Amino acid sequence: MKHRIALPFVALSVAALTACSQPAPPADNAPALAGEPIATRAVMIGTEGPSLPACSSISRVKAGGTDVYWAPGEARAVKAKLAGGARVSLCEAADNDAWFGIVFAAPGTDPDMCGVGKSVQNVREYQGPCRWGWIKGGTVQLGG
Template sequence: MKRPLSARPALPVLAVFALALAACSQPAPPADNAPTVAGDPIATRAVMVGTEGPTLPACSSISRVKAAGTDVYWAPGETRAVKAKLAGGASVSLCEAAENDAWFGVVFAAPGTDADMCGVGKTVPNAREYQGPCRWGWIKGGTVQLGG
């Protein structure tokens, strides 16, 4: 005996709906900023802003990535996993130097967004970890034109 249509379980329909919602809630990262090296970072260290004191901008200078581009890492000296890739000519704010300028902590806007939204041109009362809204990471010294 067939059951009426209204009495059939709606479970298959609900499952399809749940899968569709799950797929929408996890957008893919931008292709130009996807990790390219396998493995988790061994260390992570946030970039500090305001290290020059409360009367100067949170990050000391705006620089341009050299023509070859550069990888962005999770911490100074950490090269196991790439956090992002920056194209040649990309603008970055230099916020912190480490290991005798062998590494620079940088803040940079996502492609297609306004760098002014990063807020690093403003003063901060005390040195602190950068927490957004822009991207941050560590680049090797010599990969940017300082003040460029």
Template sequence: MKQGLVFPLAAVMAAALAACSQPAPPADNAPDVVGEPLATRAVMIGTEGPSLPACSSISRVKDGGTDVYWAPGETRAVKARLAGGARVSLCEAAENDAWFGIVFSAPGTDPDMCGVGKSVQNAREYQGPCRWGWIKGGTVRLGG
């Protein structure tokens, strides 16, 4: 080995060992990514049975707003951002109410067009015409 390569090689190896000793950042500290999310899970409607509305509750986002994600527990890619006071339909709860599957209309459109106020025969994935996603529990005023 040439004498000029010894020092740079030692420096590279020391840096690699130092990187291995650092703990991984917590999941909530993961950077936002652009493009496809790591996980996607559609919101289910009609989970309360055919005699009740497809989504159980109309609620309002708490002051400060909230991010909408592609799946419960998936916080790396934000699907949408809702302002405080925005109206959402709660359709499904996951992870002991830590996450809510919601349906919401695009700004400037009629929320009644989402079709979740009427019953559906069987539980199924929401297919539109409105938007859907997952929000963290505690970010809405229930029944608002």
């Protein structure tokens, strides 16, 4: 009788732990190229303080476009590609401005829905609803 009770308890425990884990990233955050990300580093918003917008600058990708990575560093898997002229919000800089953490809307989606033009009280990871990632410094026209 002990084993019959233990098995459902184990199954419920596993189900509870699974429900608490973070959901998989949405399909539009999937890598554009084959391979799993080596590591991810979420983009932080609110880095300029609670009196300024969550992301400091709206910029445009320079002609030729750019790859969007899961984390700063070219050894990471590419998660998306942005065409030249695409609007992005710069939220965070890393490695002496060699990399920018960005938030961007899906094609055909209103960029204002990303919610990064409003202030946030504390620095935190960007949780959506738009896409996020890392681009190389020098691939955007600031304030574009």
